[in-house]
Amino acid sequence: MISAESIGEPGTQMVLRTFHFAGVAEMNVTMGLPRLIEIFDGRKDISTPTMEIYLKKAYQTPEKVKKFAAEIKSTFIEEVIQGSLQVNFLEQKAYLKVDEEILDDLGLKTKDLLSLLRKKVKNFDLKAEGNEIIFTYTGKTENIKDLYQIKEKMKCLKIKGIKNIKQVLPVKRENEYVILTAGSNLKEILTLEEVDATRTISNNIHEIHEVLGIEAARQAIINEAVKVINAQGLNIDLRHIMLVADTMSMGGDVKGITRYGVVSEKASVLARASFETPLRHVINAALIGEEDRLKSVVENVMVNQPVPLGTGLPGLITKMR
Numbered sequence: 001m002i003s004a005e006s007i008g009e010p011g012t013q014m015v016l017r018t019f020h021f022a023g024v025a026e027m028n029v030t031m032g033l034p035r036l037i038e039i040f041d042g043r044k045d046i047s048t049p050t051m052e053i054y055l056k057k058a059y060q061t062p063e064k065v066k067k068f069a070a071e072i073k074s075t076f077i078e079e080v081i082q083g084s085l086q087v088n089f090l091e092q093k094a095y096l097k098v099d100e101e102i103l104d105d106l107g108l109k110t111k112d113l114l115s116l117l118r119k120k121v122k123n124f125d126l127k128a129e130g131n132e133i134i135f136t137y138t139g140k141t142e143n144i145k146d147l148y149q150i151k152e153k154m155k156c157l158k159i160k161g162i163k164n165i166k167q168v169l170p171v172k173r174e175n176e177y178v179i180l181t182a183g184s185n186l187k188e189i190l191t192l193e194e195v196d197a198t199r200t201i202s203n204n205i206h207e208i209h210e211v212l213g214i215e216a217a218r219q220a221i222i223n224e225a226v227k228v229i230n231a232q233g234l235n236i237d238l239r240h241i242m243l244v245a246d247t248m249s250m251g252g253d254v255k256g257i258t259r260y261g262v263v264s265e266k267a268s269v270l271a272r273a274s275f276e277t278p279l280r281h282v283i284n285a286a287l288i289g290e291e292d293r294l295k296s297v298v299e300n301v302m303v304n305q306p307v308p309l310g311t312g313l314p315g316l317i318t319k320m321r
Contacts, residue, residue: 001297003240010234011036029203035228039221042248042256044206049164049184054199055177065177068194069168072181074161075106077154080113085154087147094124094135094150106160116159121150162188186211209254217254221245268292270299 014033030038030048038046059068078084082097098110114128123146125136137147167182184202189195190211202208203224209217222238222245229236247262248255255261259276266272269285269292285292294300297307306312 003243006236006240007244010229010232010236013234014232031228031231036225039205039224039228040244040248040257042205042254042258042261046204048182049202049204049207051165051179051181051184051186051189051202052200053179053181053189054196055179055194056196059194060176062177064194065170065179069170069179070106071160072162072165072179072189072192073168074163074165074183075159077113077157077159080106080108080159081154085151087151089147092137092147094137094147096133096135096154098131098133100131108160113159117157120157121153124150165189205254209249214249214252214254218245218249221248221254268294268296268299270294270302271296274298274302 011033014036028048029035029050030046034047053072055065055068059065080099080102082099086095088094098113100110103109103113110128110131110133114126114133117133118126121135123138125138127134127136135150162185164183164185165181169180170177171180172178184204184207186200186202186204186207187210189200190197201220201223203220205217205220205224208220222241225241225244226238229241244257248257251265255265257263259272263272263275269281269290273281284290292299294303294305295308297309300307300312
């Protein structure tokens with residue numbers, strides 16, 4: 001009860017707006033009340049997943065950091081072409097103009113792109129002429145749909161990088177470089193040899209649970225909540241947040257403090273009904289003849305009898321003369 005009050009009361013004074021990294025639209029991170037709600041609701045899809053990637057000492061030079069950042073960022077084919085894919089239905093061909101400067105920056109050549117496209121594209125014969133890649137259709141001539149689809153497919157074809165990492169931003173903290181990302185993929189990042197796996201972290205609690213287990217997820221709930229609270233200049237005792245994190249993760253799974261998460265597991269019908277959708281809980285309990293033993297605080301308050309805590313515990317018998 002006290003934890004709920006201690007978090008709820010300062011929560012009402014939280015700033016509702018979200019903060020952004022100055023000027024970079026892709027690198028904004030949900031902060032303030034929306035982020036706190038996201039953490040405590042145990043949401044699977046969070047609005048701005050991000051990672052902090054720490055590198056090992058050997059890779060701490062600006063050149064290596066920059067190179068590594070470029071390696072992990074998801075690069076799609078539309079980022080390395082000029083204009084869009086031109087389709088000629090009469091000749092059943094499609095033309096793709098490659099921007100060789102951008103490819104150079106990525107450390108790729110047109111022939112690398114060609115071999116990658118050959119793996120991904122069916123029913124087309126591919127060849128490169130200068131900086132142009134020509135797709136010649138080899139399927140049935142009446143299947144015009146394939147030519148249309150190749151245009152759509154080209155938009156979302158990944159040529160290098162790690163899935164879900166949309167943006168990267170190397171920053172210097174004290175005397176080392178940290179790479180901040182928009183989007184997260186903890187599982188794949190931790191397998192890279194440059195990464196310091198002991199400190200690299202994501203802000204997606206479900207992902208942490210999946211990759212590192214429940215204890216790590218519990219710690220992540222605490223860290224993320226503390227980060228939001230400190231950024232707002234509020235002061236909440238860590239023990240309250242730890243209690244919430246324990247409640248959310250005690251079943252070996254991350255459950256939100258919602259009517260579908262933690263609350264649905266309460267033994268008492270009245271306690272469940274006191275939270276949200278009371279009618280549903282009461283009717284469902286009546287249908288199966290569920291009993292409520294009135295063991296904790298909420299139910300006893302509802303039926304107007306002493307709470308089984310403190311002075312409500314002992315029964316007093318007086319000796320009559």
